[in-house]
Amino acid sequence: MRYFLSAVTLFLLILSRPVMADIILMDDFQDGKSDGWQAMGKGDVRLTKYKKNISLYLSHHVMVVTAFSTKGYDKVAVALSFAAKSLEEGEYCIAEVSGDKGQSWHEINKVGDGQDDAISLHMGSVSSEDLNDKAKVYIRVRITGNKDNDICWLDNVRVTGRKIRVGADNPHAFPVESLRNGSSYDRPVEMWAFAPVHAVKASPFEGKITFDGGRIEGFEALKDDYGYGRGGKVARMPSFAVDFVSSGSDLIPLRRGLILSENPQWDIILEPGKIWREAGETGFSRAAIPFALQEKNANCTHNGVITFLYDEKGITSQVAVQISSETCLYFKFDLWGYGTATYSPASVTGSAGVIEAYGQEKAARLPVKPIHSLAQDYPGVNPDNFGSVAEVNPDDMTVYGLLVDGIHYVGGCETRYGAFPYCDVLDLPSYSP
Structure with a gap:
């Protein structure tokens, strides 16, 4: 009835x-x-x-x-x-x-x-x-x-x-050796691998991240009504070069909102992430940046995270990338693998204002x-x-x-x-x- x-x-x-x-x-x-x-x-x-x-x-x-x-x-x-x-x-x-x-x-x-x-x-x-x-x-x-x-x-x-899934009840940060060697990433991992587990204070972060973009090896189309996944073009990440600054454990991009790219499929959005060190790790810190790929001239949005190791001189590892969710009716996929990027430490113009604005944004959020x-x-x-x-x-x-x-x-x-x-x-x- x-x-x-x-x-x-x-x-x-x-x-x-x-x-x-x-x-x-x-x-x-x-x-x-x-x-x-x-x-x-x-x-x-x-x-x-x-x-x-x-x-x-x-x-x-x-x-x-x-x-x-x-x-x-x-x-x-x-x-x-x-x-x-x-x-x-x-x-x-x-x-x-x-x-x-x-x-x-x-x-x-x-x-x-x-x-x-x-x-x-x-x-x-x-x-x-x-x-x-x-x-x-x-x-x-x-x-x-x-x-x-x-x-x-x-x-x-x-x-x-x-x-x-095996290991789903044992959260851990992305393995250090995997990030350094670009290995052991045959399937998507649990998303908490991109977040702090046993966090201690990280080295401050201020400077430009230049992500090279390009093809990410792991890709599986789960729904593809219009054949976008054929030929592997959608598995290519757009590149970006954006200044970031840290405030406590927050890692804030100076450029928010949609970033138009030369990638034929995707534009990109970068959001505030985190920096931290896992307890017992020395000589480097970790960073994670949430991002979204948005289909050009459309609103289909695929959310993901990148993570990498860094020290006061720059990035010291490969950059792990994963997308495991979306708001898109006709095209759903998992993307995972490694990319390359550089971190150029430098004083960033306007960083104090960005830190203040993000603090105000967080304070204004609803409980x-x-x-x-x-x-x-x-x-x-x-x-x-x-x-x-x-x-x-x-x-x-x-x-x-x-x-x-x-x-x-x-x-x-x-x-x-x-x-x-x-x-x-x-x-x-x-x-x-």
């Missing part, structure tokens, strides 16, 4: 394909089968059809249960929808999930009196760490009615997760909390209903959030290889309808 979804409109919802969540279980009953759902209790369980949509019908006081495995997955999320009819006060359609063999249950969705117009589909979702990497997870769906005409319709059951803090700040609010997998496929979500009473509650900022480490300067395009 798929008519319309009752849902909360999200603030700052940007579509892309960053997360690469896998579908573990999906059942919308459109195949005319309810295999795997075991019924028990008093009432009727059957498939019903309205126009072209098929749903699982439950009546009176019946329950259905199904089981599945999440072995090898984390970030597991469960979503489903209910429609209902003739529910009275205290009667509900309830869906729950358990990752501990039924010892405890997480509520996915609950619909009661006042939501039972037999038309509206009400979605709900939940995610929990104890659903991750389990040999067996159970979903139970029940109706707590007292008559045969108390009805729930179950639809759009969806379980998603992210495949666990930020993770979106799961909504449950603590506003009891009764379910954060899982925002950015829900029932509304937006995790593969198509870049960031989402909610502004409440001057607080920016933030969710998402995922890539295909973990969270983007510089979400506060992530470049997001705007599109005209």
